[in-house]
Amino acid sequence: MRNLFPILTVVAAIFALWYAGSVVLNAPWAYDKAERAGVELTTKELIADTMSQKKPKLPPPHQVGAEIWKTTGAMVAKGRAFSKRSLIYHSWITLSATLLGFALGTGFGIILSVGIVYNRSMDMSVMPWVIASQTIPILAIAPMIIVVLNAVGISGLLPKAVISMYLSFFPVVVGMVKGLRSPDHMQVDQMKTWNASRAQEFWKLRLPSSMPFLFPSLKVAMAASLVGAIVGELPTGAVAGLGARLLGGSYYGQTIQIWSALITAAVLAAALVGIIGMIQKVVLKRMGMA
Amino acid sequence: MNDTVISAKNLSLTFQTNDGPVHALKDVDLEINKGDFVSFIGPSGCGKTTFLRCMADLEQPTAGDITVNGVSPKAAREARAYGYVFQHAGLYPWRTIDGNIRLPLEIMGVDKAEQDAAVQEVLELVHLEGFEKKYPWQLSGGMQQRASIARALAFHADILLMDEPFGALDEIVRDHLNEQLLDLWARTNKTIGFVTHSIPEAVYLSTKIVVMSPRPGRITDVIESTLPKERPLDIRDSPEFIEIAHRVRDGLRAGHGDD
Structure with a gap:
């Protein structure tokens, strides 16, 4: 309970700032309308208008909340949870690409890190490329990946997952190289x-030792995967997914739709990272390393 | 009776560093016989740990010869001829005491029933019966080090190499473990190489005390202990003990003469 108070304070502050921002940013449009209609606005009327515009510059929290409810809970109540207008449907589209990309990225990252730790020439050569890969803006390379994979007949889930993988393998490589090297000289001696073989050394010493390094990497990788999946949806013509909602919203100036997709993405990321955090707690506690 | 287990002739090891060569060991000669308890004592940098690591094939000498059980240290290591105890217990936190002791046996491909028997046997040797299901963090430092000795004993190597195994423990625990180690040595008839900083520990435990000095690392004195094999703790107040300790101290001082 003692932790609740500071959290609520911060949340309240965010909401206050958000409402204040809405009033300030949406006021010009309200004045504009009033001027054309030839009426004077009282402060009360002004604030009421900024809270209820159709295409506000910054939609206030309750409008975003209402939009999210309309496209999730209300659709579930009507039995249309997976209709194309439902955020649940779009979230699922993005989530599936995120999870596939995360799995691929984690697998690829672990394989690379094992190579780097066990193979001297990989140790010398791979890391600069891994770092270079992350300096290329993902927005630039995402359409290329989609176009190239499309040309060889791969479309739908996989190209998005590949973009997720591209972002998520990096933290796993960095964390696992550190983790696999964490046993000290004495333990290796x-x-x-x-007279243990290298395989025995890996399975019995290096891999278990790397667990405290793996989980923080997985948290970063999961968040990166979600970003990758959303970015991957932007150039596909915005058919489905949270990225499509963002793009569709920006085509038609539907700021409320954009914000509700953004908030949904943030909640999704928090939930996914939270799940990894819980697994981390259980695993490390059982391994005596927490 | 006195078969040589470890033999070093003109053994030298030079590390190349940025400040020029460091002579960790220079022209070291030593024979260790079966059943000996040999202590290596000397100040930091005298090469006592390096010497032990050469026996274990963890360091490669740059000159001279060394054999373990009549073969090269590498062949002896591959034949799992020795158990090695480090200064820190180095138990794996994710394994129970049982799992930790079993670890070398798993690596060596010993079958399950034999593993069970070996674990019970060595737990009994180090007086840790009943702790097999505990995790290392549930044990005191002294108990952890005993578990690590048990692990080194588990695969029945005839040689036990110990690198300051009790260095991180307090005096009282240390006395207790020294007593237990002597008891263990008497029961198993292992050949033990033991690195230490402590004169009383070296004199109390050893049949042979090797006094070393630094720059270059070399042996300055080898003292054959005249103490009986049966050694209660209060033997440390006997004139004989004090005399041997005195000779060790003299040896250490002589090695430091040029400082």
């Missing part, structure tokens, strides 16, 4: 005194 000890393995040598038992």
